Amino acid sequence: MQHRRHRLRRAPLVLLLLALVLVLALRSARRAGWRLEVGGRQPSHNLGSSEECSSEKAEFLRQHPNYGYHGWIDAHWQEEVGSRMAPGSHYLDFTGSGLYTNSQLRAASRELEGSLFGNPHSTNPSSMLSTAELADARARVLAHFSADPEEYAVVFVRSATEALKLVGEYFPWAPRPGWQPERRVHPGGISDAAALPAGRCGTLEQAGTGGAGSSFVYLRANHKSVLGIGAYAKLHGSTLACVDEPGMEAWLASKPPEDDQGAAADDVTYSLVAYPSKDNLEGRMYPLDWIQRVHSRSTDRHKWMVVLDAAAHVATHPLDLRAVKPDFVCISFYKIFGLPTGVGALLARRKSAAALRITYFGGGSVVDATAEDVWRVLMPLPEGLEAGTPPFLDILQLKHGFDMLRRLGGMPAIEAHVESLRAWTAPRLAALRHPGGAPLLRLFGAHGRGPRVQSGVFAFLVLHANGSSRAAPWVQQDAAAAGLHVRSGCVCNPGQCHYDVGLRPEEARARALDGARAGTDDLAPLVTVARPGADGRPARVRLAAGVVRASLGPLSTFEDVCALLEFLRGYRELVL
Structure with missing residues (x-):
């Protein structure tokens, strides 16, 4: 009898433990992403x-x-x-x-089955066919964005990210007064071992003036790949300014600073503004008239340029480069029509690209080079920014994507x-x-x-x-x-x-x-x-x-x- 009473006393405790295990199991299942039956369905x-x-x-x-x-x-x-x-x-x-x-896939397959394409950095028949396809692809890209080939060049890259990296790497950053380069290299790819202190994004107080070094002004809603440009700006001692939309509007409405009269006449400083025409998180559309308003802040000795991240924008909206004139536009073609992956473009305004300090060279990006002294003569745009053989078999597939857009x-x-x-x-x-x-x-x-x-x-x-x-x-x-x-x-x-x-x-x-x-x-x-x-x-x-x-x-x-x-x-x- 005593053993029976003892078991009865333990029964509520056992039931409670079983219920607790069941609750924890259900929570774990939900956290693991299991879709549970609801109401017997x-x-x-x-x-x-x-x-x-x-x-x-x-x-x-x-x-x-x-x-x-x-x-x-x-x-x-x-x-x-x-x-x-x-x-x-x-x-x-x-x-x-x-x-x-599937129509794009079939068209690309038929083309690859029916033709032989060689390395475009040669003049044999298969290479010349690839060269013609590359020229046709550049023309199609320019036409799609209503861009004048005398004003814009199409630089083929792997992605919009690589296009942004090229701009950041070769932009003519100038350090702010008194800046000293940092000698310590942070380990493990971490910017700084400390989480504090952190800056804030919002309003902008005269990010840069003539003779005071370059500034990188960027919208808070930018993609990581745009933020990465800021790493180059920091490396060269330039000023960073993170702004939100009201902060950008207030800055653009303010009076531009005057030139530093003590600077040499040929001493020109360049600053850069970066923003998405459509941000990839909320899908917000940001004003394209910011481009002209940024340019209007330029003076004889301080030039403002704009890099437009259009990767999300051009998948669902037109972009007319007759109406707006960004200095650099970055896109990925798989965002637009899915195939091919691994091909993007930097649409570079020719007069703006002339200010870039192109350092690396390789493959077809040079007319010629010598081993002695690493001497080279760069090719003109766009090839001068395309180091190495472009992915020509992928690029020739662009036409099938553009054909699909036209059918729609x-x-x-x-x-x-x-x-x-x-x-x-x-x-x-x-x-x-x-x-x-x-x-x-x-x-x-x-x-x-x-x-x-x-x-x-x-x-x-x-x-x-x-x-x-x-x-x-x-x-x-x-x-x-x-x-x-x-x-x-x-x-x-x-x-x-x-x-x-x-x-x-x-x-x-x-x-x-x-x-x-x-x-x-x-x-x-x-x-x-x-x-x-x-x-x-x-x-x-x-x-x-x-x-x-x-x-x-x-x-x-x-x-x-x-x-x-x-x-x-x-x-x-x-x-x-």
């Missing part, structure tokens, strides 16, 4: 094909006649793209990469198609609510301001009913299990990402340093930080260290955005 891989989506599409088509290229996308999407995707899948990562069509109706038609989907989706995402009325999402960007300011990118956090954020990688993993191709993290845009999620630069640096010391780049998706509580005292809060991004492109469909909405509506049960 199996995970759905048929998002976007429901009767509700079909009904909503009929109304959508009546309201948005610019969708779908006059029926082309509904007629051809399956044969051109869908045949390569798992059933029930939806691609929503066009800012990460465009999608190629060109960039104006693509812009209108993407905007129709954005205009329908954005207010529905913003309206998603928990059963108690709390918002399900925190949607970033400027969707309420319309297409002049916002493109077809949805960056968001999924919120619990209490307002806290679910870790973005967990949402991505759950979305992947449901067949959705989205992206999570800071998507190579740390400045705007950290600002949006509320993470201070010191906190972001400490997190990265912790990962570096541990030898991993798999950083914690949630960060615990101190913030003032309701009573004014410091309180510990957990912040998401990244966002979820769903982005649209030329081959996005209504079913894709409807699937995203259906997924998030059903997801509410997991994030109460």
